[in-house]
Amino acid sequence: MDVAVQIEKALAEGDDIRPAAPVPTNGWARMPQLFLSMYRNPIEAWADVAYEEWIVDRCSPFLNLFFVSEPDSIAKILVDKTGAYGVSRSAQRLLKPAIGESLPLAEGTRWRQQRRALAPAFRPASSDKYIPSIEQSARDTAYQWMSAGLHQVNVSEASGATALVALAQTMFSWGDHRSLNELRAASTFYRNSAGQIDIGTFLNLPPWIPSFSRMRAKRVVERFEFLLFDEVSCRRKMTDPGSDLLGLMLKARDAESGFEFDDELIRDNVAFMFAAGHETTAASIGWALYLLALFPKVQNVIAEEVASVLNRGSLDAGDVEQLKGLRMVVDEALRLYPPLPHTGRDARRDDKILGHVIPRGSVMFISPYIIHRHRRLWERPDYFDPTRFSSEKKQHIHKFAYIPFGAGPKICIGAHFAITQIMVVLSVWLSKFQFSLPEGSKPYPLAQITMHPREPLVLNIRQR
Numbered sequence: 205m206d207v208a209v210q211i212e213k214a215l216a217e218g219d220d221i222r223p224a225a226p227v228p229t230n231g232w233a234r235m236p237q238l239f240l241s242m243y244r245n246p247i248e249a250w251a252d253v254a255y256e257e258w259i260v261d262r263c264s265p266f267l268n269l270f271f272v273s274e275p276d277s278i279a280k281i282l283v284d285k286t287g288a289y290g291v292s293r294s295a296q297r298l299l300k301p302a303i304g305e306s307l308p309l310a311e312g313t314r315w316r317q318q319r320r321a322l323a324p325a326f327r328p329a330s331s332d333k334y335i336p337s338i339e340q341s342a343r344d345t346a347y348q349w350m351s352a353g354l355h356q357v358n359v360s361e362a363s364g365a366t367a368l369v370a371l372a373q374t375m376f377s378w379g380d381h382r383s384l385n386e387l388r389a390a391s392t393f394y395r396n397s398a399g400q401i402d403i404g405t406f407l408n409l410p411p412w413i414p415s416f417s418r419m420r421a422k423r424v425v426e427r428f429e430f431l432l433f434d435e436v437s438c439r440r441k442m443t444d445p446g447s448d449l450l451g452l453m454l455k456a457r458d459a460e461s462g463f464e465f466d467d468e469l470i471r472d473n474v475a476f477m478f479a480a481g482h483e484t485t486a487a488s489i490g491w492a493l494y495l496l497a498l499f500p501k502v503q504n505v506i507a508e509e510v511a512s513v514l515n516r517g518s519l520d521a522g523d524v525e526q527l528k529g530l531r532m533v534v535d536e537a538l539r540l541y542p543p544l545p546h547t548g549r550d551a552r553r554d555d556k557i558l559g560h561v562i563p564r565g566s567v568m569f570i571s572p573y574i575i576h577r578h579r580r581l582w583e584r585p586d587y588f589d590p591t592r593f594s595s596e597k598k599q600h601i602h603k604f605a606y607i608p609f610g611a612g613p614k615i616c617i618g619a620h621f622a623i624t625q626i627m628v629v630l631s632v633w634l635s636k637f638q639f640s641l642p643e644g645s646k647p648y649p650l651a652q653i654t655m656h657p658r659e660p661l662v663l664n665i666r667q668r
């Protein structure tokens with residue numbers, strides 16, 4: 205039987221549960237309350253109109269803010285009119301102290317040179333060669349759980365550590381490196397402190413005005429920088445800097461312009477990829493396991509699928525392609541819990557969208573979280589249904605209605621690597637264990653820079 209049909213049957217036989225998410229408020233909260241919710245957990249701040257209308261404005265004397273969810277208008281902002289809409293000041297406020305002028309914040313020629321130079325390292329063939337080390341890292345974790353006889357595991361911790369090892373291998377060829385845990389702690393601290401929407405963003409303050417949260421994060425950034433600079437300077441001294449991501453950056457040269465990465469730019473890019481790359485992948489693994497724990501019958505279908513592929517031996521890119529059911533679950537987890545819940549652009553000149561005048565300087569809020577739960581785009585948007593992504597139904601999803609990796613020229617460069625990593629880790633773990641929610645456990649999403657469970661996700665495990 206086709207796996208989409210099996211999933212459909214499993215869903216029909218189970219309970220009709222709404223996975224954890226805030227219920228949108230009926231109308232907007234008043235300003236002080238709204239700021240407070242945005243700071244604490246922005247997904248609790250968005251009113252129901254944001255999920256119903258194509259464009260919603262929240263204009264104030266300080267700022268013009270537009271929530272845009274209509275797919276063709278998103279295409280205009282992210283693809284057709286990139287000259288009119290640039291990297292948002294809010295992203296600059298949050299990220300510049302840690303990642304300088306690296307790829308996500310760069311624009312124009314500086315962005316193009318970096319993107320061209322980094323592209324070869326992220327081609328599918330380059331990412332796929334890391335499948336064996338990702339698989340090994342997932343197996344190591346599974347063996348640790350088995351040999352310790354664990355019945356309950358901290359999935360957030362385990363997926364974070366596994367994602368970090370895989371990323372460190374790709375970027376630095378680091379195996380079990382002394383600095384790995386320190387880097388992980390630093391990036392979690394940065395996310396928790398600087399990763400909140402701060403009031404300065406909404407008062408339209410320029411990025412150089414200090415914010416309390418960024419001041420708290422400063423020390424961590426300095427330590428992060430020290431560890432990365434240390435690695436870069438060691439590598440510079442070698443005759444061949446190697447073929448991992450850092451090696452490729454050190455050797456990269458844009459043939460057209462002669463552009464080369466200097467140490468600072470390497471550090472900034474590596475810092476971003478390290479922090480964003482592992483947090484996002486780890487969160488996706490966690491959310492997929494949470495959903496499968498909530499829907500055990502679907503989990504059984506997926507466990508059978510992965511077992512049939514893994515029984516043939518070690519995984520390769522072709523095997524990952526064959527895991528159609530698991531891929532549907534991953535796509536649905538990225539829809540319900542997009543790891544980067546909010547993106548945006550600033551209007552660089554006056555424009556008009558869907559009849560609304562967009563004055564220069566407006567913030568165009570493009571939120572994968574809102575778009576993925578928009579009532580005009582999805583049927584039962586808050587409910588889990590991986591079959592939305594079956595090969596038959598997926599062709600009817602508008603390209604700009606599903607954007608966990610963004611869209612347009614600044615689409616996530618690490619998307620293929622991330623999906624591969626999520627698929628490999630999940631297939632190894634699901635082939636060995638059955639995951640379930642502990643009695644009374646109620647995971648709940650918290651949106652900071654990334655969307656992760658408010659408390660670390662803990663699940664029961666039973667060996668299959």
Ligand code: HEM
Binds near residue numbers: 308485547
């Ligand atoms: C599930 C995992 C991931 C998700 C959901 C994700 C999501 C995103 C999104 C939405 C953007 C676009 C932001 C915008 O348009 O403003 C982006 C950009 C980016 N991502 Fe990812 N990402 C993931 C994993 C990774 C990984 C593993 C890496 C690298 C190791 C990475 C590196 C980047 C970079 C460098 C950019 C900036 C691209 C540019 O501006 O040209 N991401 N990501």
